[in-house]
Amino acid sequence: MKVALDAMGGDHAPKINIIGAIEALKNYPKLNHLYLVGDEAILRKEALEHGLNLNDPRVSIAHAADVIGMAEPGAKSVRRKRNSSICVAMDMVKDGTADAFVSAGNTGAAVAAATLKLRCLKGVDRAGIASPLPNEHGICNILDAGANPEAKPEHLVAYAIMGTAFARHVLGVKSPKVGLMSNGEEDEKGTTFTKETFKLLKATPGIDFVGNVEGHDLFETKLDIVLCDGFVGNIVLKSVEATAKAVSKWLKTEIKETPIRMAGALLAQGAFKALKAKSSYETYGGSPLLGVNGVVIIAHGSSTGLAVRNAIRVAVETVEHKINPRIEEAMATLPEPVTTAQ
Amino acid sequence: MKVALDAMGGDHAPKINIIGAIEALKNYPKLNHLYLVGDEAILRKEALEHGLNLNDPRVSIAHAADVIGMAEPGAKSVRRKRNSSICVAMDMVKDGTADAFVSAGNTGAAVAAATLKLRCLKGVDRAGIASPLPNEHGICNILDAGANPEAKPEHLVAYAIMGTAFARHVLGVKSPKVGLMSNGEEDEKGTTFTKETFKLLKATPGIDFVGNVEGHDLFETKLDIVLCDGFVGNIVLKSVEATAKAVSKWLKTEIKETPIRMAGALLAQGAFKALKAKSSYETYGGSPLLGVNGVVIIAHGSSTGLAVRNAIRVAVETVEHKINPRIEEAMATLPEPVTTAQ
Structure with a gap:
């Protein structure tokens, strides 16, 4: 169970993400690994400041040089900033490095990155x-x-x-x-x-x-x-x-x-x-983006550390219960006109 | 300044309308006459029960035999129940007997009656x-x-x-x-x-x-x-x-x-x-229906006596400031495409 956290996302990032990470690692034993995705130098400094132990084998930093701001246009930014924390974290879900994506960052960008990179489930x-x-x-x-x-x-x-x-x-x-x-x-x-x-x-x-x-x-x-x-x-x-x-x-x-x-x-x-x-x-804590081929949890833009911790919990629970195959099964039972009408 | 009150309108009618009427007559000296529109026998009984003095020359009952229920379809009921309190009260505004209509009754019916009977202002x-x-x-x-x-x-x-x-x-x-x-x-x-x-x-x-x-x-x-x-x-x-x-x-x-x-x-x-x-x-207390050729105040369905009293106040203030001619003036200054586009 590996989660990629957009450590640069949110009005009060990265602090809330570091605090949320500490709490999640402490409280969710099913969380095997947490990737903090973002600028490595900034995250190392913040981890030190808030007491996140980077020697813990369950946590690591995945460097992303860029950040998509909270007010930037979603889809456009995703295409332009390929090295943003949102894009890098989503790529990790796409290539199987992580099982879930969590972000308190720009919702439009997270949705656009998920749709572009993970694609929709069959029938959705x-x-x-x-x-x-x-x-x-x-x-x-x-x-x-x-x-x-x-x-x-x-x-x-x-x-x-x-x-x-x-x-x-x-x-x-x-x-x-x-x-x-x-x-x-x-x-x-x-x-x-x-x-x-x-x-x-x-x-x-x-x-x-x-x-x-x-x-x-x-x-x-x-x-x-x-x-x-x-x-x-x-x-x-x-x-x-x-x-x-x-x-x-x-x-x-x-x-x-x-x-x-x-x-x-x-x-x-x-x-x-x-x-x-x-x-x-x-x-x-977190709102799942349902319908994409992966687990994507959107947290509130003004999330606190507690909110990020709970968003990670929702990610762990969503991965655990493997709902995507169940969604595809259910969509397959629908009569044709409902799934194909435009 | 004469107001026609749909005395049968509202979840807790007619009681709230009788109480609202007593309070309005006491507090708004500009209110010259209040018509309680509804079933005369019921309203006489309620007036007696709650202490509304029907000998006061500022108040009178305008009989309406029928009531449009809170959940009835608006436009249809207005066409079918011509003797409903909403229709009779709106007719009083149309023919100049009253300057304003107030109702805590079926909003859809009040809007339909206003639109059908009073019509929209020029340009609206x-x-x-x-x-x-x-x-x-x-x-x-x-x-x-x-x-x-x-x-x-x-x-x-x-x-x-x-x-x-x-x-x-x-x-x-x-x-x-x-x-x-x-x-x-x-x-x-x-x-x-x-x-x-x-x-x-x-x-x-x-x-x-x-x-x-x-x-x-x-x-x-x-x-x-x-x-x-x-x-x-x-x-x-x-x-x-x-x-x-x-x-x-x-x-x-x-x-x-x-x-x-x-x-x-x-x-x-x-x-x-x-x-x-x-x-x-x-x-x-009350929400004005703007754009019809008359003063129509919609009160909350679950209005109390205080809410009805304040809806009557809004009616008095709206009549006093004669906004309809001002709306027509302002609409006349609009460039054509905005008012005529379909």
Whole structure:
């Protein structure tokens, strides 16, 4: 079990990746080797600073001279910067040196590199990112969270199948429930796109499609996968995150208004900490890019060390449960028109 | 200043409408008359129960025998139930009996009735709902929040102009800032639809277009209008609301875990209350349907009496500032291709 970590990726790289690496090596015995991919001189210095032991036989640096910045255009940068940490790490997955790729770097570039270098699985036209949200009954994954902004209905059908395979084999959900994000729960709600998708999903074997879902279902309804195009998924995820952050920030401001409120908040701090642990993306860590021929885990751009550690955990679990052959099997059972329609 | 209130609309109707009416009559002296539109027998009984004085010359019941349910298909119900409270109230605006319509009922039906009976303003193809969200710098309105799920780029240009007029003349913002909801802030981010819209907005005179915006901008950036199609707007609003609700619910659960946390929360309760007042839709109350030839205010389906009271306030303010002639003026200055493209 070997993981290639894009050590230069993320708003707070490389520090978070070094800390995440230390924690992952300590906590995941199934991780046989971790490659830190990035500028060797920088990484040696950071490893020394944060106490990562480079003499540990389970860790090594794979030099990559270049970095793709967080705001650079994804596909273009991948073609131009062949020696970037994202490209070098993805090449290691392609040639079998590593079993999985993990990055908190430029998502567009990671998706482009994965698609170009690893290619899609048999029967899959487009890869999709499954991003976890905390839900009262477990974890609800938004799929697609941004890999494919202008998806076609048949792409969402493939996402339903891939998401079901991921939830079943990696997350251990026996019968994963799949919803379609829409502007109302009634069957007839939606746009031309969602109505066509709804019809295809109803006819898709091997998935438990529960129909249209809305915002509150993300948190309150037993749901494992919520399907949408990457544009909507990206906006939903960012809006959810922004709302939680605003609520927390505004509550803090109100608490600071009086000493009594501050004393109260101190007494109740265990509740705030427990909520943060439950709801933070750091706990979930990584979003698999489903549909490519390899294991690719996308971590949040503003990842902390804890988030990187957990992204590595998701990578280890995803490799362990070998879902890609299962996705190909499931795609092969689909009736022709769904997989070949353009 | 006369307002027709759909007294049968809302999950908790008619009670919330009676309570909202009492509060509005008490607090808004500019409200000369309030028509409670709905089943007379039911409304008389509820008025008695909640202490609404029907001898007050400022209030009267306008009988409507029928009700459109919250889950009924909008346009169809409007054609079938001509004696529904929504249709009767809208007819009162159409014939000049009332200056504004307020409803916490079926949004689809209210939009359909407004479009069918009042028609769109000159130069406007599609009406849009402007829904307020609390923002650190004031109020940020999502436009469209669901009236027009499959909008075209030129509809969003009209929304930019209508939203600017509303923010300037009703909300008193000197130079309203307009953003375009996208999956990234860089100019080149987005779909075919948002990129085309971006280009048109850049060329539209009379608006302060700040470019693409994301989730966190809704709360942290000085922004008055965020444009999107009604499908995305509806999903964003519901996701924001659901997140705030989930955070609050899960925090309560954690607080109840120990007596010390509960004592702390009691001491800090002023902070929770202040946050609720700042962030609740009840404070904002109503979302104007912009672009129809009349004043139409849509209130939240799960409105309380306070929310209905504030929706009536928004109606009074919108009538007072006569924005429709200003919208028509602004639309008339647009170059032809933007208003007539199909």
